[in-house]
Amino acid sequence: MSEEQIDPQETPQQVQQHPFQPQNGGFNGGFNNLQRPLPNGTAVLVLGILSIVTCCCWGIIGVILGVIALILANKDSRAYHINPALYTEGSYKNLNAGKICAIIGLVLSLLTVIYYVVLIAKLGFGALSDPDKLREAIEQLK
Amino acid sequence: MNWLEQHLLTCPLKHLFGIDCPGCGFQRSIVALFRGDFQASFNFYPAGIPIVCLLLFTIIHLKFDFKNGALYIKMLYIAITLIIVTNYIYKIITHQLT
Numbered sequence: 001m002s003e004e005q006i007d008p009q010e011t012p013q014q015v016q017q018h019p020f021q022p023q024n025g026g027f028n029g030g031f032n033n034l035q036r037p038l039p040n041g042t043a044v045l046v047l048g049i050l051s052i053v054t055c056c057c058w059g060i061i062g063v064i065l066g067v068i069a070l071i072l073a074n075k076d077s078r079a080y081h082i083n084p085a086l087y088t089e090g091s092y093k094n095l096n097a098g099k100i101c102a103i104i105g106l107v108l109s110l111l112t113v114i115y116y117v118v119l120i121a122k123l124g125f126g127a128l129s130d131p132d133k134l135r136e137a138i139e140q141l142k
Numbered sequence: 143m144n145w146l147e148q149h150l151l152t153c154p155l156k157h158l159f160g161i162d163c164p165g166c167g168f169q170r171s172i173v174a175l176f177r178g179d180f181q182a183s184f185n186f187y188p189a190g191i192p193i194v195c196l197l198l199f200t201i202i203h204l205k206f207d208f209k210n211g212a213l214y215i216k217m218l219y220i221a222i223t224l225i226i227v228t229n230y231i232y233k234i235i236t237h238q239l240t
Contacts, residue, residue, distance in 0.1 A: 042204055045215070049200055052222065053168075053193060090207050097212035101219045108223065112164060119161070 037091035038080060040072040044098035051105030062109030069102035147173050164230040189225040
């Protein structure tokens, strides 16, 4: 949070605010002026958001997207923590936002899947093919 | 637009049990939004408009990299989650599921 208040402008300033830090990544020499975004930051954000859009009707897709996003996010955040000076800060924020979105989407999707399973277990597969039986089963649930 | 309306994906839960799932109404809501009918869109699915806003904002944010963009996305995302959950619970309570 504190970094947000410090830099009022965008990337050019930001680059100057993170001068070369030998203790963090000494082997990088003087190339740190060229900060680049984290490789999967955008992908994680997009996947995390899509996981909630698809969570509802097709729970499985949301789970898959969420898991992929989380794996990518963990990989990238490890890379960032090893060498923070190498990557832009904005992309790290994106990554974190994407991670949170992915977690929420994953939880919602899992809940949906569990809900499906419980419904099927309660009503039974036999009810699926027979509309009348199905209606009775649902009435009993209420 | 009519083509789109006739080719909406059917929800498996709705198809199997005749019960709405938490996402039912989203596609109808989007179609209504394309028609410019915000009221109908909201009635079909309250989270529809925020989700479209979120997607648009994310695209713009990724392009121009706003300062607090990631924070806004997080907030909007949590709000959408709350809307979806509240909406579904409301539907269960008022027996609008079938």
